Amino acid sequence: MHKGKMQEDVKLPGDNEKFKVKADTATENSCLISVSEFSCHCCYDILINPTTLNCGHSFCRHCLALWWVSSKKNECPECREKWEGFPKVNILLRDAIEKLFPDAIEQRREDIQQNNDIAHSLAAFQKYGNDQISAPPNVRRINPRGGGFFSGVLTALTCVAVVLLGYHWSCRESEDDLLVHKPVAKWTTEEVILWLEQLGPWASLYRERFLLERVNGRLLLTITDEEDFTKTPYHIENSSHRKAIIMELERVKTLGVKPPQNLWEYKAVNPGKSLFLLYALKSSPRLSMLYLYLFDYTEIFLPFIYTICPVQEDEHEAIVTKLLELKDPTWKQWREFIVKYSFLPYQLIAEFAWDWLEIHYWTSRFIIVNAMLLSVLEFFSFWRLWSRRELKTIPQRMWSHFWKVSTQGLFVAIFWPIIPQFVCNCLFYWGLYFNPIINIDLVVKEVRRLETQVL
Numbered sequence: 001m002h003k004g005k006m007q008e009d010v011k012l013p014g015d016n017e018k019f020k021v022k023a024d025t026a027t028e029n030s031c032l033i034s035v036s037e038f039s040c041h042c043c044y045d046i047l048i049n050p051t052t053l054n055c056g057h058s059f060c061r062h063c064l065a066l067w068w069v070s071s072k073k074n075e076c077p078e079c080r081e082k083w084e085g086f087p088k089v090n091i092l093l094r095d096a097i098e099k100l101f102p103d104a105i106e107q108r109r110e111d112i113q114q115n116n117d118i119a120h121s122l123a124a125f126q127k128y129g130n131d132q133i134s135a136p137p138n139v140r141r142i143n144p145r146g147g148g149f150f151s152g153v154l155t156a157l158t159c160v161a162v163v164l165l166g167y168h169w170s171c172r173e174s175e176d177d178l179l180v181h182k183p184v185a186k187w188t189t190e191e192v193i194l195w196l197e198q199l200g201p202w203a204s205l206y207r208e209r210f211l212l213e214r215v216n217g218r219l220l221l222t223i224t225d226e227e228d229f230t231k232t233p234y235h236i237e238n239s240s241h242r243k244a245i246i247m248e249l250e251r252v253k254t255l256g257v258k259p260p261q262n263l264w265e266y267k268a269v270n271p272g273k274s275l276f277l278l279y280a281l282k283s284s285p286r287l288s289m290l291y292l293y294l295f296d297y298t299e300i301f302l303p304f305i306y307t308i309c310p311v312q313e314d315e316h317e318a319i320v321t322k323l324l325e326l327k328d329p330t331w332k333q334w335r336e337f338i339v340k341y342s343f344l345p346y347q348l349i350a351e352f353a354w355d356w357l358e359i360h361y362w363t364s365r366f367i368i369v370n371a372m373l374l375s376v377l378e379f380f381s382f383w384r385l386w387s388r389r390e391l392k393t394i395p396q397r398m399w400s401h402f403w404k405v406s407t408q409g410l411f412v413a414i415f416w417p418i419i420p421q422f423v424c425n426c427l428f429y430w431g432l433y434f435n436p437i438i439n440i441d442l443v444v445k446e447v448r449r450l451e452t453q454v455l
Contacts, residue, residue: 038097041078042067046104047097048112052090055081061089062118065125086129179258180265187217198261199248202241209233223249262359267428272416275424276409278431282374284405285345302326308340308351309333346371346378366436373439380446 040047042063049061057078059067064087067077075082098105112118179191187195192215196203213219213233223229226246229236236242251259260266267274280288292301306326311333329337340348350371353364385391 038093038100046101046108047093048105048108050090050093050097051087052093053081053083053087055079055083058090058093062112062122065121066118068125068128069121086132178265178268180260180269181257183256184217184221184252184258187220189214189216192216192220195252195258196245199244202238203245206234206236206241209235220249221253263356263363271421271424271428275428275431276412278428280405280409281349282370282431282435284401285349286341287402287405289341289345289348298326302329304348304352305329305333305337307355308348309336344375346375363432366433370436370439373436373443376443377439377446380443380450383450 038047038050039045040050040060040063041057042059045060047058047060050058051061051064052058053076055076055078057076059077064077068074071077179187179195182191189211193207193210196210197207223246226239226242228234229242229245236245248259258265260269263274277288277292280291289301289304292304303326306329309329309332311330337348350368353360353367353371357364385394
């Protein structure tokens with residue numbers, strides 16, 4: 001009954017018997033495959049751009065478009081079951097049909113292209129699909145089951161991120177109270193102990209000695225050379241420990257305050273640069289690392305390359321100790337860095353965050369996950385260019401990207417003095433903790449698009 005109704009509602013062009021004869025002839029040379037297996041449920045001819053619905057019935061794309069235009073219903077013309085989402089072309093079935101019946105397909109396409117009704121129906125049907133894809137979440141049809149599994153996972157991850165962020169803010173001391181803002185001469189004994197323990201686990205061996213002697217900032221400044229630590233009350237026998245302490249003490253004396261040794265201290269000292277690096281490494285990691293090499297070689301780039309391309313591994317050596325008095329990288333380090341820089345720039349960021357897990361437990365994990373997601377998104381971008389045969393446009397795209405990033409950086413630099421600190425903090429924590437959740441959604445969309453895209 002449905003088939004008869006479909007034939008009454010929609011007038012399809014072409015001589016069906018003519019196509020069937022050609023299809024039958026083609027199948028004689030193709031292992032006697034039945035034409036009915038590749039026939040549309042509406043016009044009973046060879047499928048053109050076959051579209052398979054959720055119910056399993058396949059229709060020509062233009063047949064489904066004509067049905068949708070005439071009925072305005074999102075349901076199968078055969079069994080009247082409603083379809084979900086927007087129907088896509090069945091690529092595997094299409095390729096098989098084009099290989100088996102090339103002559104019949106080509107002749108039928110020519111006849112279809114001459115029919116204006118079909119052209120208008122296809123255009124209206126595709127416009128409806130584009131509107132469904134680009135519509136905001138509150139405009140789309142609400143899922144009666146409550147949003148689906150992935151939406152629930154994203155909501156749960158967002159809630160966890162908010163809770164962790166609130167806990168972090170409540171437990172961490174104010175940026176103004178950090179030692180990076182407090183002169184050494186005003187340090188208390190407890191603050192000297194805190195500075196000492198941040199040099200590494202080995203420094204805890206001397207905690208009680210500094211505490212019993214009540215060594216404060218003024219007394220710390222009286223120490224002039226390594227030999228002072230061999231005397232009473234310190235008695236530090238390990239020469240490498242004495243050297244590490246005196247080297248860090250010299251940096252403190254030079255700066256007048258404690259140098260930043262973790263993410264939060266660096267952000268307190270350089271709020272603008274930390275926000276710039278966070279977003280620049282996400283949108284353009286290669287340009288950002290080039291910027292660090294040109295303008296922050298000693299302060300940031302050297303510790304970065306020594307962390308991701310170490311000369312030798314020492315698991316018992318603290319991060320801060322490893323990054324003291326760094327020399328220019330070796331050729332072996334440069335080779336390893338350039339290879340990763342060219343092909344896996346986000347892996348460099350993940351490796352750097354991995355080395356700081358003992359200092360930033362949760363934050364480093366957020367950075368690592370985000371770097372993995374960004375690597376996947378970059379792969380999808382190159383895959384899209386390759387599938388569309390647009391690899392030749394990469395130099396032009398790189399130049400456009402460079403110009404866009406440079407313009408945005410200049411714009412932020414000009415208006416930075418008038419941007420409220422609260423806004424900068426919100427942008428910083430949003431980019432640090434919430435971007436990974438957003439990128440999960442982007443990766444899932446890219447995977448779905450890859451599965452359903454029309455070639």
